[in-house]
Amino acid sequence: MKGFAMIQIGKAGWIEKEKPVAGPYDAICRPLALAPCTSDIHTVFEGAIGERYNMILGHEAVGEVVEVGSEVRDFKVGDRVVVPAITPDWHTREIQEGYHQHSGGMLAGWKFSNIKDGSMAEYFHVNDADMNLALLPDGIPLETAAMIPDMMTTGFHGAENGDIQFGDTVAVLGIGPVGLMAVAGAKLRGAGRIIVVGSRPVCVDVAKFYGATDVVNYRDGDIADQILKITDGKGVDVVIIAGGSVDVMASAVKIAKPGGRISNINYFGEGEFLPVPRVEWGCGMAHKTIRGGLCPGGRVRMEKLIELVKYNRVDPGKLVTHVFKGIENVEKALMLMKDKPKDLIKPVVLVD
Amino acid sequence: MKGFAMIQIGKAGWIEKEKPVAGPYDAICRPLALAPCTSDIHTVFEGAIGERYNMILGHEAVGEVVEVGSEVRDFKVGDRVVVPAITPDWHTREIQEGYHQHSGGMLAGWKFSNIKDGSMAEYFHVNDADMNLALLPDGIPLETAAMIPDMMTTGFHGAENGDIQFGDTVAVLGIGPVGLMAVAGAKLRGAGRIIVVGSRPVCVDVAKFYGATDVVNYRDGDIADQILKITDGKGVDVVIIAGGSVDVMASAVKIAKPGGRISNINYFGEGEFLPVPRVEWGCGMAHKTIRGGLCPGGRVRMEKLIELVKYNRVDPGKLVTHVFKGIENVEKALMLMKDKPKDLIKPVVLVD
């Protein structure tokens, strides 16, 4: 079969591979909708996760089941499914410790286009289908559904880890697709004021649609100064970091109130340290809690997010600015993520 | 001054009283908007909290500050304020234990029309103004603001205590004004499906506006059976009890999943026991947690809820079906709560 792969650091292209085989608990799917992720760009062109040879890319997919292993109970050939970016090995000690994202080791729940072939191929393999797939109900467009496996679960995890309480003021630093989903998630956890940091008009518009009340542009000065100013020097209850370099941590700590929560969902690809500013962190005493975590995956998470889409609590489809038809356009879609044209938030490729 | 009072159990009417006096930390307000509460009805006509003589009724008010004590720092004459139903004594041991609602004793944070005169008068007294009042910003209509002191904080507390997670299925038992606010609160904590139990068309319409997805009518059979049926026998993640007699607890436990949460915001005025059904509670082993609590009050709570209204996260004004002008109509408004005409959810009296 054909797959669009990282051939080595700096080089991507179509390759031929054997069609994957399902173990007794696994499924083989063909993609119906695919979305490239900024992390695919980091992986290929920046070597963010190290060298890989001929690894098929892609971890955001809606698919159709074409084969199931002998022990799979809940899925059958023909089922349309949402495939999470994170497909843990549920048969590990870490599951019992509470973090499926780290089953088998730190971040090891992330398998597609990291430690195995991804979904940008004619077929892809899903480990433990009963635990990692979720049925896609009728009525949700494929391009909308394609935002659930990573964008929505990641953005919403930012809101969860922020422990937002009714009426809290929340700052979202970065309004790429993940930051936009954090805005939507913050609203759906009960945030009052939502201040976003961003500058691209297409993103600002969608941020407002999802619930942003104030927009801060880094071109207008230091973002911490600006946010402190518009909050009368008080700062915010919750900061969600959804972009930036390691230095963004300093801004986040500065704008958090004593007792505030800082929730990171940004993947930091470079830098030795994230700097926590001593004085603004109260010399260690300010009760400004710092969290950061890989998005939840697995079946139940997908089902719960699907419920939110199905009942119109949120429309992640607003992220999709570009739709392509035909799997051959995966390359074009991926390059869009690299080039970031003005009008882009997120592209989706519909396979059929 | 004049006030509309409970003269004794079974009897309400206008009385004359001395205008209240502010201690050093207190404020005196005149009402701008008043809402009668079902609990005023229980208090007067059912003696729910025991005998009271010549106690002025009312605990849902928006007011104007007309006098402040010498130690009040943050409020001044002329300020328009939201006055919470719960105005704790913040100078008590219980504050440090974490429940201001029970400062000075169980439920003792509830003072208006319970252990002191309420707000249905020319003037009313607010203890500890800096800790118990919140400024009303421009742009929020008075009748909308009058839903914040009790209806909104109570309904939203139901959602908070339900510990709703993204995509959870929630059942709200009872859709009077408090139940309707629980629906809105559940949506704003991230609920997916929201099943409500109710039958009055005016309430059902508003429930749908606030986010209800399914409506169950007790006239169509046992509500637990109905809810189990439409959830394929699985039950729900969270149950919010917002109405009914003590027996509602049995239904709530039956429809909760193992691991589910039951959150009560209903004031039970009668009955010796709430029955927790042994078998459906897993013989004590099902991890179905039962909570119930008086709504949070005080300044910060009001400020946080005001933020939600200000930023259009919710419109509690949809509850208000009847608006009267002139304080003399407080009696008429109260009687509406007693008679419950078909088209009533909540009346408000605008004083000026």
Next chain:
Amino acid sequence: MKGFAMIQIGKAGWIEKEKPVAGPYDAICRPLALAPCTSDIHTVFEGAIGERYNMILGHEAVGEVVEVGSEVRDFKVGDRVVVPAITPDWHTREIQEGYHQHSGGMLAGWKFSNIKDGSMAEYFHVNDADMNLALLPDGIPLETAAMIPDMMTTGFHGAENGDIQFGDTVAVLGIGPVGLMAVAGAKLRGAGRIIVVGSRPVCVDVAKFYGATDVVNYRDGDIADQILKITDGKGVDVVIIAGGSVDVMASAVKIAKPGGRISNINYFGEGEFLPVPRVEWGCGMAHKTIRGGLCPGGRVRMEKLIELVKYNRVDPGKLVTHVFKGIENVEKALMLMKDKPKDLIKPVVLVD
């Protein structure tokens, strides 16, 4: 092989059965130490879980692995293991919802002597060995280790669900072996004063050893009255229910402070309802939270509890008042649990 079984309700005895067979993820063990549980008595003589025919009893065991399935990675023949009473199916949807105890349905994580043969036999079967067994380190006596699979995890779960904070006053209602472990668990979560309700001298002595500071005897009057009296009418922060009939719930709610937590670990075998007293529950408004749940099982839980024993944080061996040698004495040990002689807390049978 031979096993000591429930032949039918009211009748127990030795039977012959086929030696169990290990599936690819399973293990077969032979028991090294066995403890009968009061629930075995309820099961056989009161029919608490319904009729069963020729079901081998026992769910508290330390064993030696005699066979492992082809997919078992972490255990091998000859390993000495602690076998939890609760051995969930980790390959179910409920795992992802957070409650392994209810994997596959309410309470369905409890398999031994409930939905499959127990451990009172020459050999017994353990599902999913890598996820459900824990290595027993040297230095822990077998009879001590036999208290971990159920007594310790249950008692400690009572303390966990009570959400005990440093210095809290805790009441433990019932000081059979599970209640005694709740006392030890409460001390190890930071309780200050620990009031126990019990009367048998052998249990009272061990309760004091584990940390009880006050003993209340039901023969001296109503236990709620007594506990309220010795706490100057304030009640306690946390109540752990570890015995009694359904009516114990009324006492528990009465003695809990507003904001208090009631944590049940008692299996209620009879009665239609647990009565929550309306007035003392603050008419639904007192923030007295009621929890109840089956003990955690599985590998990591056992490993964590083993750590506590290994590092001398607690000695569950103090529960063991009677030690028998030879598996044939299982019957005698079980009958002790039925007859409850004065000097009994818990018997253990050492097989070799």
Next chain:
Amino acid sequence: MKGFAMIQIGKAGWIEKEKPVAGPYDAICRPLALAPCTSDIHTVFEGAIGERYNMILGHEAVGEVVEVGSEVRDFKVGDRVVVPAITPDWHTREIQEGYHQHSGGMLAGWKFSNIKDGSMAEYFHVNDADMNLALLPDGIPLETAAMIPDMMTTGFHGAENGDIQFGDTVAVLGIGPVGLMAVAGAKLRGAGRIIVVGSRPVCVDVAKFYGATDVVNYRDGDIADQILKITDGKGVDVVIIAGGSVDVMASAVKIAKPGGRISNINYFGEGEFLPVPRVEWGCGMAHKTIRGGLCPGGRVRMEKLIELVKYNRVDPGKLVTHVFKGIENVEKALMLMKDKPKDLIKPVVLVD
């Protein structure tokens, strides 16, 4: 009256001041037992909190009430009281937000020897006596009680913020008096293995008494490497930082497991940033939560800790290596904290 004061940065000595006066809610105490704190040393000799002139030092005291304001209800002249280091203004907005430590601003709950005169004087002033004092019961020695106001509440807060679960492995970095109390607190939250980092024999002995199971000495190599080695590369569930420079954060993150908690109770007096190592923090994705907070103060906290001492859950008196008699020895005791002789953990001055 006489008081031992910071005269300016770098200089301490006895000064004369007016005896303080009690406002209506306040109390005046005379000290019975005083303990100098390392932070007094930082304050005077390193200027850690900036310049102060003639500010009396000391914030760890047991006292006797000699005067109470007109509104004080629960304390009277002659009462012996534990005086917390943190005496918040309970009449502030931040109280309702949940962090009394930051009432009136970040860290502003810390008043003694920071923003007002401390307790190393003939008399000292306590704001809001009913909310900030706790009765000392008979039977607790004064020098033991003097460890409660800061050492015990701080160390135990480290354990609380670590969210320790039964059987967790905990590392305590630094075993000065606060670190030692963190060890005791970790044991009392249910820790299994407790690894401490320290080298002074007097501290190591007491660490073992309080529950340490493993000792790591920085002289034997990098502490992170050592701790990873003795945990088979897995790291620990919880890290409590109780000493070190800002760089200790890097070690803490390295040794925490994915999903682990890092709890800081160290006051960082120097350095611009605390470095969070990017790779070991999972590039922002590892769910290693970082908390840090000033110790809780106020009345209820002191009462709860007193309960723990009263019921022999912990003996903070083991910290006290040097006892002086006579207030004039405060200077000598303080200088001990500066010079840190080999046999010192904590000195106490008994005034009478």
